[in-house]
Amino acid sequence: MKFLKFLLVIVTLIVIASLIWLTTIDGKYDTSRSRVINAPADVIYNHINDFKEWPKWDPWSEAFGDMKIEYTGSDTGVGAKYSWIGEESGEGNMEIIKTIPYTSIDQIINFKTPFESSSDIYWRFEEVDGGTKVTWGMNGEMDFFTRPMAASMDEMMNKDLLRGLEKLDSISVLSAKASAFKIEGIITNNEIIYVGIESKNVAQKDMGKIMGENFPKIIKWAKDNRVNFVGSPLTLYKKWDDKTGKATFVSCIPLTSKVKKIKDKDIIQGVIKTQKCAKTIYKGDYSGSEEAWMTTFAFIEDKGLKHENSNPFEIYTVGPSEEINPNKWVTEIYIPVE
Numbered sequence: 555m556k557f558l559k560f561l562l563v564i565v566t567l568i569v570i571a572s573l574i575w576l577t578t579i580d581g582k583y584d585t586s587r588s589r590v591i592n593a594p595a596d597v598i599y600n601h602i603n604d605f606k607e608w609p610k611w612d613p614w615s616e617a618f619g620d621m622k623i624e625y626t627g628s629d630t631g632v633g634a635k636y637s638w639i640g641e642e643s644g645e646g647n648m649e650i651i652k653t654i655p656y657t658s659i660d661q662i663i664n665f666k667t668p669f670e671s672s673s674d675i676y677w678r679f680e681e682v683d684g685g686t687k688v689t690w691g692m693n694g695e696m697d698f699f700t701r702p703m704a705a706s707m708d709e710m711m712n713k714d715l716l717r718g719l720e721k722l723d724s725i726s727v728l729s730a731k732a733s734a735f736k737i738e739g740i741i742t743n744n745e746i747i748y749v750g751i752e753s754k755n756v757a758q759k760d761m762g763k764i765m766g767e768n769f770p771k772i773i774k775w776a777k778d779n780r781v782n783f784v785g786s787p788l789t790l791y792k793k794w795d796d797k798t799g800k801a802t803f804v805s806c807i808p809l810t811s812k813v814k815k816i817k818d819k820d821i822i823q824g825v826i827k828t829q830k831c832a833k834t835i836y837k838g839d840y841s842g843s844e845e846a847w848m849t850t851f852a853f854i855e856d857k858g859l860k861h862e863n864s865n866p867f868e869i870y871t872v873g874p875s876e877e878i879n880p881n882k883w884v885t886e887i888y889i890p891v892e
Contacts, residue, residue, distance in 0.1 A: 586676075586691025587715040591723045592839075593730035594881045595656040595679040595686045601726060602659055602677055603650065604629070605636040611721035613714045618643035644668050648675070663692075685881060688722065690715055730838065730881065735846035737853050738833040743888055746826040749776065749783075749813060750790070750806035758799045762840060765789060768805035775821055776807060783807045788869040790826065806867075826867060831888040832859075839880035843868075846887060854891055864890035 591598055601607045605625055609615040621640040627649070628634040637647040644667040652660040661675035673694035680687040692711060751768040769787050776783050785808040793802040804822065813823055832854050836846040854861050872884040 582693070582695045584691065584693035585711045585715070586689055587712070587719060588687055588689040589716075589719040589723060590682055590684050590687050591719075591726050592685040592881070593723075593726040595681065597730045598686055598688055598722065598726045599656050599659070599679060600630075601722060601729070603631055603634075603653065605634055605648070605650075608636070610725050611718060613717040613721070614638075614643060616717070616721075683878065688719060690719060731842055731845070734838045734842060735834055735836040735849065735887075737850060738835060740830055740857070740859075740891065741833045742828060743826070743831050743833075745828045746785075746788070746806075747809045747812055747823075748788070748790070748804075748806035748826065749781065749809060749816070749821055749823050750804040751820055752792075752802070752804045752822055754802045755795075755798075755800045756803070758801070761801065761803070765803075765805050769807075772805060772807055772821070775818060776809075779813075781813055782810045784810050786869050786871045787873070788867055790824075790865055790867040792865055826865075829890045830892070831890050832857075832861075834887040836885045836887060837881070838883060840883070840885070843885060843887075846885075850887055850889055854889060857891075859891040861889050861891050864892075866890065 601611065606629075609623070615621060618640050621638050621643045624637045626635045626637070631653050632650055635647060635649040637645075639645040644665065646663065646665040646667075648661055648663045650659060650661050652658075657679055659677040661677075663673050663675050665671045671694070673692050676689075676691050676693070678687075678689040678691075680689075749772065751772050753764050753768065756764050773783075773787075775781075788806050788808065790804040790806055791801060792804065795801070804824070806824075812825075816823060832850050834846050834850045834853075836843050851861065866887070866889040868888065869886040870883070871886055872882060874880075874883070877883060
């Protein structure tokens with residue numbers, strides 16, 4: 555009996571010590587990971603704001619193949635909710651409770667099994683060089699007896715957060731490219747009087763560099779000679795060799811009227827006449843515009859029109875001088891047709 559009483563005292567002391575120890579532990583946690591994604595905030599935001607998009611990128615759909623999902627509430631945004639159940643994934647639900655379009659999304663996640671708990675999920679979107687900085691985080695507070703787990707939450711969530719952001723990056727970049735251009739149809743362009751610098755037989759890989767050198771030169775020339783120019787810079791393509799991949803083009807700025815006399819031999823003057831054109835608006839970094847061009851050419855052929863003898867041009871309505879984020883650059887593509 556003495557031994558049992560002694561053992562009971564020891565157990566009681568251990569329990570009391572454990573309870574005292576638990577009171578000293580902070581059960582709160584806040585863990586997050588960030589990634590810069592080369593896509594506009596609105597594209598990324600929409601993949602998160604619609605729970606039906608989640609299986610395309612969330613790490614749990616990938617890890618738990620037996621997970622059954624049910625969508626309830628709103629289709630997107632505040633009030634949207636989805637529930638899951640599975641032998642490996644357990645059971646739970648998530649709901650969107652607050653949104654600021656393209657800036658933040660707040661959610662609550664509730665776990666029923668393997669144990670009951672709730673956490674707050676938060677998303678933040680910030681425009682930075684190279685795209686959008688996306689932060690995905692979770693915070694909350696463990697109940698009294700699970701407080702020790704709070705210290706390990708960051709390590710526990712690390713793999714899932716990083717994998718989810720990686721997959722979100724992939725589908726967002728693809729979505730941005732897929733929705734980066736829109737064919738406006740056949741239009742009649744306005745006459746454009748221009749001055750520019752002609753570059754001959756330039757390889758495709760060097761075109762961006764050459765244009766980047768030409769535009770500051772032509773703008774400086776216009777200012778030095780008090781020539782009034784108005785509107786956005788543009789490139790007029792005079793020749794394209796499919797075999798060599800080289801082009802002859804003019805880096806131009808539009809004028810209000812013709813210049814009477816140009817002394818600089820490197821500066822040429824011309825007019826883009828009023829004509830019917832297939833017009834496409836492309837949004838994004840210039841490196842991704844090839845698909846927009848090729849799709850526009852295919853559109854012209856589908857319409858039974860010709861473009862072989864034309865000099866297409868593109869106008870940079872929003873470019874690096876107006877906007878540092880390349881995802882917001884806007885280029886208007888014009889291909890004359892007959």
